[in-house]
Amino acid sequence: MIPAAFEYVRPDSVEQALAELADPDAKAIAGGHSLLPLMKLRLARPSLLVDLDGLDLRGVSVDGDTIRLGALTTYDELLSLDVSVPLPAALRDCANAVGDLQVRNAGTVGGGLAHADPASDFAAGAIAVGATLVLQSPAGTREVAAADFFVGPFTTLLKQQELLVELRVPVRGERSAYVSFDDPASGYPLAGAAVCGDAVGLTGVAAHPLAAPDVLDELGLDDYRRHLVTVAIDRARGAAR
Amino acid sequence: MSIAEQPARAAGVRRRRLDAAEKTTGRASYAADAAYRGLLHARPVLSLEAHARILSIDGSAALEVTGVRAVLTADDLGIVGGSGRKAEPLARTEVVFAGQPVALVVADSEAIAEDGAELVFVEYEPLPAVVDLEQAILPGAALARIERSADEADVAMHGEAGAGQDDEGTERVSGNVIDIVSYAEGDTEQTFAECAAVVEGRFRTSWIHQSYLEPQAAVAWPEGDGGVAVRSSTQATFWTRSDLARVYGLPIPKVRVEAATLGGGFGGKFGVIEPLVVGAALALSRPVRLVFTRSEDFVSASPGPGLVIDLKVGARADGTLAALEGRVLADSGAFSDSSPVGFAGGKLGGAYSFQAWSVRTYGVRTNRPGAGAYRAPLATPTAFAIESLVDELARRLDVDPIELRLRNVPAAGDLRVDGIAWQATGLRETLEAVREHPLWQRRDDLPENEGIGLASGLFPGGRMGASAMCRLDSDGGVTVVSGYVDMSGTDTGVAAIAAEIVGVPLDSVRVVSGDTSEAPQAGVSGGSMVTYCLGSAVALAAADAREQILRYAAQQLEVDQADLEIVNGLVRVVGAPQRELSVAAIGSRLTGFGTSYPPVEGHGTAVPPDLAPSAAAALVRVRVDRDTGRVELLDWVAAQDCGRALNPALVEGQMHGGAVQSIGYALYEELVHDEDGQPLNGSFLTYAIPRIDAVPEIQTLIVEVPAPYGPLGAKGIGESAIVPGAAAISNAIRSATGARLHELPMTPDRVWRSLR
């Protein structure tokens, strides 16, 4: 219930934060609602917690045909965006599916993606809408497609000394939606499907969130889950707007 | 006109709870809240093995952590008596369930205690884990517990147990079978042959956790000369005191138990945590606090047991239920201190009486936590079985389901399958109330995949001796003193009884619950007994107080006592209301300095001569999503006979709460262990209690068929409220889809598979 002891720093720049992350046992914390529960169960035991709260990674802007979301944008801030921001419906649905009122006040889009829960709602949406993630390290910045970002359970392409700083969402005017069937205890999806145009992002059904394979049987699910995936995709298509 | 016959003035009023202000402001003090000087904090080390011999416990690394004061094991606790889990708060040599406490780390803070607990290393020699019930009873099966130990079962707590016969001689079973209870009457074979319709099924219900929002917590400290006090989240202070005295070899006066404000109990808070904390306080001569984490509460408390029920029921052509045959395997877990499994068989007959029956229940020891009671113990799973079959019988006989049940309402004197006679109940009136409801009228006029289901339930309730005092205070207010824990708002109910009988405004009655050294003797808060039994004692105490007030007033007003009445705090001469004396003035006079009259103090002890079962029925409309197996609850009507609604809002609250707990039973909740006895779920992340978005609006129909011996006619209602809901949902799914489910919970994947 109480985390193992750790040191704490609160840098005020990305560069400083990256420097602190040189320690291999250091972990960055954003909203903390994925990491802290693990630390409370002592399943995660970073020796140093790098608080990202002081970094200038907030703010949402529309840049031509791209929406730029600061990594520390909370789900609640996303849902409160003015209608003038043409956020794809799928991302709105995903944000609504995350946790509950309290969790949405704390959780951040960047933190959720970086944590890479295999059942992350928002990851499915990021994949389907073709989002790009901007990663920054001491070596500079690089952009990675959301669909390529997740490589295993709680594992992404992020290096130890690298932070997700921005999410870029293309504005394509395509109809989109997210539908999930959730575990009634955890609230996490047993099967979640985000569709945007022809693209489909899945979550809860594999080692990591992923673009839907052409052959869903490849997922190796039991009959019920396999069926749920199809239903989720169909219903997301039906709800796309 | 007797007091009970007068029109109600305080009873029957919908008013807020007595403790509403302190609970809505955060001032109520629960067991983990109070501060104590010099308090030490404890964290348990739980067994990771479901069944093993303990070879060694090494606390040396833990003791090196600054602030860790002790690492206690069983030998440190000074236990000298008692039996069952209460006498073994820390495992001695054999661990019998995963999650069993084996050591206790005590430190200056909870964080340090947790740091220390991580560093206690236990060496185990694993033994075979007994998990499967069918395998466990076979002769030659591996034993869940190898060392013998005397176990007691608390049969008295949850209603009356009949004279069951232990029939161990008639079949060979393994040493895991700790109890066989059989009931039989008449010739079942012959009677089944006479039936026009016979239905049967095998039903499985899961282990289920009470999931009170407040995890168990206790603080214990040395007190007086070699004594100990404990303040805990408990449903039974006096019983806990007796247990602790026995376990630690202390005389009763040296053990004091205080009940903190209780954050839910539902049958799970009976002496699970106190033996451990008291042992630590005595061993260290310091105040020690232990607060279970939610995970610890899930794996090492006393959840309700899983059952396997084989049931066969037959009805005659006219719809009379005639024959019943049943076998129950009841998983008792590793300890049977609080195990209610003996009652399963008696409940198999549901709300009915039969002409011939044969029922056998096996209580089976396994390597799971010791089974405990969960609100109407075993009544919900047994109702699931019997009400499913009665539903099928109605179809077979082509009789309306309510009509069939009305034809089978037991009369007073008809026998339950455990041989005990039914009392007269309000079951008929409850079913008739449901029959009138618009939702029932619509049952045949529903779209595809929607269905309406009905089930009834009769929980026998219980009775126990109770005691109360009713004191007139210096301000004219009345204080009711008892030793009962207010688990469900019962304080507010007894306040209404006292106000009604004495004749004072509701607002001038307060209710206090004292600890075991100061309060009148109290039984348990549970078993639907508090309002019924404590209420009866309060009624007598209030009548006694009223009598004393009138005697004084008669003398002061120089009239006959018979010519006086008390209305709204005023003692008045009937027919001459200007001649009056206020109860406030009397209180002031009789508590002043140098009075020549004794103070007014009413006292009452009571045990109701008979039970007062509270009938309940649930009517549910569902929509089943065939593609996902998800069951949506669209409408819910809960009907229940409460005898007399002392406070209708509280009665409704019990009906609401029971209904939603039955939804948990029906659709969501199961504690699962793998074949090695490892718990697969043990947190709210993996064990789903219903959230607010899982429940429909619940309409309530309160029926009032007065209890002959209840205070102002009131019955205990807490438990029947949970009984019929799961069966009603199952019957609704059957109506909607044609599929009959036999396993609880009816999770989406199970529903989906049953539709294929």
Added chain:
Amino acid sequence: MARVEVTLRVNGEPVPLAVEPRTLLVHALRDELGLTGTKIGCDTSQCGACTVLVDGRAFKSCTLLAVRLNGAEVTTIEGLADGMCLHAIQEAFAEQHGLQCGFCTPGMILATADLLARDSDPDDEAIRRGLIGNLCRCTGYQGILASVRAAAEASR
């Protein structure tokens, strides 16, 4: 581990604290400040019994580190009433029987405060959505729904 100094504003008062980095806000409130109205009901951030307001929004205080909240405005259940005068939400819960054992109640009331601050006239669906993060085992949520409706009406 060394303690870190932070100053929170709790129920309107500045409160300097020296806490280990691993100290959860709920423990700082309960153990350092004696504000035990905020409850701990689980260890997986689900039950919501620990809900408080931080800068006016509802958070689960069991999932916040006190050290990160320097300068933050924290409102606990103890800070809602005005002396002996109950806040409209507390009054509604008391009157509409939005509680039985009361353990979930402080968290439920504060989550309701956030919900009503965003939406002064929520329909039932919005109320349910707003309170998904708050578990109750006693009331079946019926009294809670009635309480939130009444609180919304009283505040309009």
